[in-house]
Structure formats: structure tokens, C-alpha cells
Amino acid sequence: MRNSNIELLRIVSMVLIAMFHFSVHGTWPEGGPLASDTAVEMLSFGGKIGVNCFVLITGYFMVHGHLKVQSLLRIALQTWFYSFAILAIFAIAQPDLITPDRLRKAVTPITSGEYWFITCYLALMVTSPFLNVLYRHLTDDGRRRLMIIGFVVLSAIPTITIYNPIGSDLVWFFYLYLMGGWLRDRPLWTRRGNACALAAGVLFVWASMAAIGWAQRAFGFDYVLPDYFIWQYMVPTFAASLGLFSLFAEWKMPPIRWVNTAAKGALGVYLIHDNPIMRAWLWPHLVWVYALGPAAILAMGVLSGIVVYAVGTAIDLARIRLLERPIMGWIRGHWGVLMLEADAISNCTQPPNSHPLC
Structure with a gap:
């Protein structure tokens, strides 16, 4: 049975990501009112929190689990399907895009790199057996030191100095994956601490957006952009991500069927709405809301995230039922034994001397 608290977090995270795309991919006018520009920026903040939460969820479940080749294949086929399908639709409907x-x-x-997240996520999945070995062989003190060093190098230094010594989304995913497993074994804060981390991160970033935007107009300040603190490895965003993830992870929610069903479409929602062709068509249709002021921008951003998730999930659930289940059933029927052997080799579950990586 799926954990409905974590499945609900998947839904919330994808809605936040859709709101982020509403903000960053909209063709917003330049030189508009500061309040309206700040409202657009505010909607961008949750996207990287959502990305962090997705990877934390993966580590939370997989650091003590096993990689399944079937899961990799399912994600790859899903990605190819939406990429080719959207290309075909727009080749007929609007070829100029x-x-x-x-x-x-x-x-x-x-x-x-059409979908940067998929590229990094599949690389993370392939690497996960090695990360699991690393995690299992570290003592609790070793894991704590790894988390602290990772925080300093990957988050604190880039936040303070505007210099990222690693500069790799994949390395950041490795760190989040291990952090997700660590949070399952040893929660970081109390429930109140998690709520404070979430609130403090959100409020700090929103305040910085308004302050930097004002400084740009008043003094020509151009050292950093208003959205400087929104990126996934920045300390405020990272703290907010840990707070949000931990609040949902500790939530004792009974199984809720509609939540578990709706969460199945989360990845499909991403593949549909953030396809480069789709987003070039979708978001310019909503630019009219800018003229209505900041309250309308915020309301439309939230509504867009919810509608995008609802429509995308309906499409993806239909794809799962009509295409994925029959295709994956056929694959299991013909190559099930081979996939099980591949799972055993990749996770080193055979006798130690049976494979050089074990």
C-alpha cells in the first residue's frame, strides 16, 4: 500500500513546479510595476522545492531498497511517448513552434536535455546501487559528517559567495538522495522545527525578491537577480525543502485512494507541460493576467498549477491504462527473467563473487 502522505507530497510538489513554469516561461512585459513583477517572482520559488522533494522521496524509499530495471524502462518509454506524441501533434496543429x-x-x-530532470533522474537511478552501498557502509556518525560536508560545499558556499565549486545538478541529486535516506533513519528536526524551516525559507526568499527588485529600480543594483535564492541548492530553498518534506513524511495519514491514484500521474504532468514545444504554446496564453495586478497574477499562478496537474493526470492515467500496462505486461512476459537477472546484478544481490561490482 502506498503512503498517502508521501503521495500527496508528490502532488503538491508537481503543482509547485507547474507554478514555477508559469512564472519563468511566461512572456511577461518588461518594466512593469514592481508589485506585479514581484508577484511573478514569488510564484517561481516553489518549483525548486518541488524538485528537491521528488529526489528526497526517491532516497527515502530507495536507499534501503533495490533498483528495478523495469522502473528505468517505464520512465524511458514514458518520456519517449510524450516527446514524440507532442511533436507529432504540433507538427500538424502549429508547425511554426x-x-x-x-x-x-x-x-x-x-x-x-529536453527534460533536464529526467536526464539527471535516470542517471541517479542507475547510480543508486552504488549510493546504497556507500550509505550502508557508513556509520551514523559518518553519515552525519557527509551531510554536513555536503551542505557546506553544495549549499552554503554557493549561497554566500555566488560561486558553486561543484556546479552539477546530478551531484546535488546524489546528495539529496542520501539525505532522503538519512531523514528516514534519523529525522532532522521536530515537527515545529520543520514548520519553522519551511516558513523561514519561504518568507526569506519572498522578502529578498521584493528587496532586490526595489534596489534594482532605485539604485541600479545588478549584483544578483531577484530570483537569486530560489535555486534548489540555495540555503533558504534547501531549508524549506527539508521542512516541507519532513512535515509530510511524519504525517500519519490513512490510505486515501484518490490521492494514491492522482499521484501516479505526477511524472506525466511534468513530461506534458514542460515539453519545450508545449510550454512555448501554453504559457503565452496567460500573459493577459499581468495587467490585472499582483493579486490576479498570484491567483492565476496557483490556479494554473492546479489545472495543469488535473489535466495532465487525466491524460497520463489514460496512457497508463491503455498503453503502459499492456506494453509492460508483454515485456515482462517475454523478458521477465532477463530483467530479474539484471536487477540482481545491478543491486549485487547474487553471491559476492558472481559479479565484479559486488
């Missing part, structure tokens, strides 16, 4: 660069990325969506 298909630029040579978008066409190239659509044909090779995993390796081209």
Missing part, C-alpha cells in the same frame, strides 16, 4: 533545436531535442529527449 517546431524549431530545429526543438526537433533535435524531441527526437532524443533523454540524452539531449
Whole structure:
């Protein structure tokens, strides 16, 4: 049985990501009122919290689990399906949106970076057996030191100095994956501490957006942009991510069928709405809300996130029922034994001398 508290976090995280895309991919006018520009910036904050939570969830469940080749295959097939399907639809409906660069990325969506998250996430999944070995062989004190060193190098230094010594989303995913497992074994804060971390992170970033935006207009300040603190490895965003994740992880929620069902479409929602061709069509349709002021911008951003999730989930659940289940059933029927052997090798579950990586 799925944990409905974690499944609800998947839904919330994807809604936050859709709101982020509403903010950063909208064709907003330049030189508008400060309040309206700040409202647009405020909607961007939750996206990177959502990304962090997705990776923390993966580590939370997988650091003590096993990689399944079937899971990798399912994500790859899902990615190819949406990339090719959206390309075909717009090739007929609005071919002017298909630029040579978008066409190239659509044909090779995993390796081209069409979906940066998928590229990093699949690399994380492939690497997860090695991360699991590292985690299991560390003492509790060793894990604590690893988390502290990772925080200093990957989060604190980039936040304070505007210099990222690693500069890799994949390395950040490795750290979050291990952090997710560590939080399952040893919660970081109390419930009140988690709520404070979430609130403090959100309020700090929102306040910084308003302050930096004002300083830009008043003094020509150009050292950092108003959205400087929103990126996933920045201390305020990281703290807010840990707070939100831990609040949901500790929530004793009974199984709720609709939550568990709706959460199945989370990845599909991402693949549909953040496809480069789709977002070039989608978000410019909502730019009219800018003229209505900051309250309308915030309301439309939240509503857009919810609607995008609802529509995307409906589409993806239909895909799962009509395509994924029959195809995966056929694959298991023909290559099930081979996939089980691949699982055993990748996770080193055979006798130690049976494979050089074990």
C-alpha cells in the first residue's frame, strides 16, 4: 500500500513546479510595476522545492531498497511517448513552434536535455546501487559528517559567495538522495522545527525578491537577480525543502485512494507541460493576467498549477491504462527473467563473487 502522505507530497510538489513554469516561461512585459513583477517572482520559488522533494522521496524509499530495471524502462518509454506524441501533434496543429533545436531535442529527449530532470533522474537511478552501498557502509556518525560536508560545499558556499565549486545538478541529486535516506533513519528536526524551516525559507526568499527588485529600480543594483535564492541548492530553498518534506513524511495519514491514484500521474504532468514545444504554446496564453495586478497574477499562478496537474493526470492515467500496462505486461512476459537477472546484478544481490561490482 502506498503512503498517502508521501503521495500527496508528490502532488503538491508537481503543482509547485507547474507554478514555477508559469512564472519563468511566461512572456511577461518588461518594466512593469514592481508589485506585479514581484508577484511573478514569488510564484517561481516553489518549483525548486518541488524538485528537491521528488529526489528526497526517491532516497527515502530507495536507499534501503533495490533498483528495478523495469522502473528505468517505464520512465524511458514514458518520456519517449510524450516527446514524440507532442511533436507529432504540433507538427500538424502549429508547425511554426517546431524549431530545429526543438526537433533535435524531441527526437532524443533523454540524452539531449529536453527534460533536464529526467536526464539527471535516470542517471541517479542507475547510480543508486552504488549510493546504497556507500550509505550502508557508513556509520551514523559518518553519515552525519557527509551531510554536513555536503551542505557546506553544495549549499552554503554557493549561497554566500555566488560561486558553486561543484556546479552539477546530478551531484546535488546524489546528495539529496542520501539525505532522503538519512531523514528516514534519523529525522532532522521536530515537527515545529520543520514548520519553522519551511516558513523561514519561504518568507526569506519572498522578502529578498521584493528587496532586490526595489534596489534594482532605485539604485541600479545588478549584483544578483531577484530570483537569486530560489535555486534548489540555495540555503533558504534547501531549508524549506527539508521542512516541507519532513512535515509530510511524519504525517500519519490513512490510505486515501484518490490521492494514491492522482499521484501516479505526477511524472506525466511534468513530461506534458514542460515539453519545450508545449510550454512555448501554453504559457503565452496567460500573459493577459499581468495587467490585472499582483493579486490576479498570484491567483492565476496557483490556479494554473492546479489545472495543469488535473489535466495532465487525466491524460497520463489514460496512457497508463491503455498503453503502459499492456506494453509492460508483454515485456515482462517475454523478458521477465532477463530483467530479474539484471536487477540482481545491478543491486549485487547474487553471491559476492558472481559479479565484479559486488
